[in-house]
Amino acid sequence: MRTTRLFGQTLREAPADAEVFSHQLLIRAGFIRQLGAGIFSYLHLAKRSIKKIETIIREEMDAIGGQEISMPVVHPADIWKESKRWYMVGSEMGRFKDKNDHDMVLAMTHEEVVADLVRREIQSYKQLPGLIYHIQTKWRDDPRPRSGLIRVREFTMKDSYSLDADQKGLENQYQAHQQAYSNIFKRCGLPVISIEADTGIMGGSISHEYMYLTPIGEDTILLCSSCGYKANRQVAKFIKKPLPDEKLEKLHKVSTPGTHTIESLSEFLKVPKEKTAKAVFFVAEIQDKEQLEEKFVFALIRGDMDINETKLSHAINARKLRPATDEEIIAAGAVPGYASPVGLINTLVVIDDIIPGSRNLVSGANEEGYHLMNVNYPRDYTASLIADIASAKEGSSCPACGNPLSSSRGVEVANIFQLGTRYSEMMGCFYLDREGKQMPVLMGSYGIGIGRLMACIVEENHDQDGIVWPVSVSPFDVYLILLRGKGDTTSETTAENIYSELSESGLDVLFDDGTDSPGVKFKNADLIGCPVRITVSDRAREQGGVEVKLRKEIERKIIPMNGISSYVKEELKHLDSINTNLSTSNTSHPVL
Numbered sequence: 001m002r003t004t005r006l007f008g009q010t011l012r013e014a015p016a017d018a019e020v021f022s023h024q025l026l027i028r029a030g031f032i033r034q035l036g037a038g039i040f041s042y043l044h045l046a047k048r049s050i051k052k053i054e055t056i057i058r059e060e061m062d063a064i065g066g067q068e069i070s071m072p073v074v075h076p077a078d079i080w081k082e083s084k085r086w087y088m089v090g091s092e093m094g095r096f097k098d099k100n101d102h103d104m105v106l107a108m109t110h111e112e113v114v115a116d117l118v119r120r121e122i123q124s125y126k127q128l129p130g131l132i133y134h135i136q137t138k139w140r141d142d143p144r145p146r147s148g149l150i151r152v153r154e155f156t157m158k159d160s161y162s163l164d165a166d167q168k169g170l171e172n173q174y175q176a177h178q179q180a181y182s183n184i185f186k187r188c189g190l191p192v193i194s195i196e197a198d199t200g201i202m203g204g205s206i207s208h209e210y211m212y213l214t215p216i217g218e219d220t221i222l223l224c225s226s227c228g229y230k231a232n233r234q235v236a237k238f239i240k241k242p243l244p245d246e247k248l249e250k251l252h253k254v255s256t257p258g259t260h261t262i263e264s265l266s267e268f269l270k271v272p273k274e275k276t277a278k279a280v281f282f283v284a285e286i287q288d289k290e291q292l293e294e295k296f297v298f299a300l301i302r303g304d305m306d307i308n309e310t311k312l313s314h315a316i317n318a319r320k321l322r323p324a325t326d327e328e329i330i331a332a333g334a335v336p337g338y339a340s341p342v343g344l345i346n347t348l349v350v351i352d353d354i355i356p357g358s359r360n361l362v363s364g365a366n367e368e369g370y371h372l373m374n375v376n377y378p379r380d381y382t383a384s385l386i387a388d389i390a391s392a393k394e395g396s397s398c399p400a401c402g403n404p405l406s407s408s409r410g411v412e413v414a415n416i417f418q419l420g421t422r423y424s425e426m427m428g429c430f431y432l433d434r435e436g437k438q439m440p441v442l443m444g445s446y447g448i449g450i451g452r453l454m455a456c457i458v459e460e461n462h463d464q465d466g467i468v469w470p471v472s473v474s475p476f477d478v479y480l481i482l483l484r485g486k487g488d489t490t491s492e493t494t495a496e497n498i499y500s501e502l503s504e505s506g507l508d509v510l511f512d513d514g515t516d517s518p519g520v521k522f523k524n525a526d527l528i529g530c531p532v533r534i535t536v537s538d539r540a541r542e543q544g545g546v547e548v549k550l551r552k553e554i555e556r557k558i559i560p561m562n563g564i565s566s567y568v569k570e571e572l573k574h575l576d577s578i579n580t581n582l583s584t585s586n587t588s589h590p591v592l
Contacts, residue, residue: 003512008043022458023148038145038153048475060180066133077103079112094139106139114161115427133160149455162444170442189470189579196231204419211410212456222405224398234310238396240354249374256371260337262303276303277363279339281324301352308391315387338364341381351383414448467529470579476510479530483537495536505565
């Protein structure tokens with residue numbers, strides 16, 4: 001490919017709203033262009049890198065028995081209604097009606113389509129196990145798209161779906177995907193860790209996310225350096241330190257003016273935060289068959305802890321959770337800043353599982369300026385539900401070994417789920433076992449975000465001058481620069497010959513044959529970030545060859561033109577082995 005024919009151009013400056021390096025560099029280097037919020041066009045350079053990423057993914061999926069198929073972007077809503085997710089998913093789902101007034105869905109994932117295929121195609125245990133996958137466009141109407149390709153609305157994913165007759169088969173395919181994903185990320189030059197995760201709207205029993213640790217990530221990961229425990233904060237467990245056992249003291253009310261927060265209450269009464277009860281109010285959307293019902297939720301936790309909204313949502317099977325307004329709190333009979341579970345009626349009261357063992361706590365009195373001393377469960381109030389609703393944080397005790405947890409930010413680049421019979425039973429995906437008994441197919445779901453993966457590769461591999469692509473996913477292997485001489489056309493002829501030789505040897509070459517100044521050409525080469533740069537000039541020819549510079553290095557070498565393709569191939573092979581090794585060593589946490 002010649003730069004004079006390349007669609008797109010490099011830019012000196014990134015758009016003002018490009019906050020992260022990958023967004024800035026992919027825009028400046030001419031890889032992507034933004035059409036709307038969270039919607040991007042991928043230009044030729046980006047498509048070449050994505051094609052290489054997809055090739056790696058296909059090879060690893062095929063290696064574990066995957067069969068590639070293609071499933072639609074547009075779905076009839078009927079299958080989503082069968083699975084009940086039509087009613088569970090909120091405004092993120094793209095809904096519309098076709099010209100016959102039928103409800104339709106823009107695909108955000110494909111479990112329902114797979115289930116529909118399975119119930120049509122699988123009848124016997126002899127057809128199991130199975131593994132199908134596709135690479136397809138998705139739509140999720142994220143209200144806060146940001147960070148370029150890190151968080152978008154339209155995106156491409158590799159989805160694979162395992163089909164098994166029993167739990168052991170599902171676990172085997174789950175483990176096979178874990179190894180395949182490890183291979184994929186190593187080959188792409190990206191260090192990741194696997195962590196326990198929330199199953200979310202996907203459902204199922206077990207889920208893991210693959211996280212690239214970076215300060216730009218929106219997810220918080222809790223990590224134990226002692227035993228290797230790793231989990232997303234949404235689901236992370238921790239050992240809760242119990243309070244000393246005490247006899248139950250008499251409940252009584254005290255004046256506490258101006259103490260609307262746990263901090264001010266603790267200071268006013270001279271009691272530690274762990275001796276207080278923190279009340280947090282929510283309004284939950286809960287699905288009742290095909291109807292949505294709003295319920296007022298009183299969540300109670302010890303004052304030294306925070307509510308984990310994901311855990312709370314799961315505990316009450318809420319589709320959505322939002323903070324309650326002061327007006328809603330008052331309507332429920334509570335007082336903002338002085339709320340208490342004592343005396344509340346017609347309220348869904350959820351208390352953290354540390355509360356029953358925490359005696360004589362200080363709680364609000366549901367009266368402005370007053371708190372109750374020595375509040376005890378179940379003596380003074382009842383609860384609708386007791387569950388772990390506490391959020392782990394930096395310094396919390398590891399649930400496996402008890403040592404302090406550390407925290408890190410991360411970007412989720414992939415996820416895997418053991419769905420089990422979540423969709424099979426709802427949508428009639430059954431097979432006949434050896435005894436002729438009808439049994440549900442066990443499913444697994446495994447996804448990788450292609451564009452997000454490319455962006456994370458750039459986040460991991462760049463410097464102040466531009467992108468530094470790993471060999472395996474670089475749009476081109478070589479950036480060939482022609483610096484025209486003033487006297488004759490020898491350099492032009494040499495460059496054309498090298499371009500032909502490298503291309504014929506199987507290398508991907510981007511040939512800068514334009515008339516820009518040497519400085520502009522070198523800057524473009526660094527910005528685009530191909531692993532090897534070759535410069536053809538009169539000066540290099542006078543020194544006996546052409547100038548070769550690796551993108552990752554400062555040193556420049558003069559290499560004879562004879563055998564240049566063999567030299568470049570050896571350099572690329574060496575660079576690729578270094579990148580693969582770095583993908584497992586650039587992180588202080590174990591990689592799968």
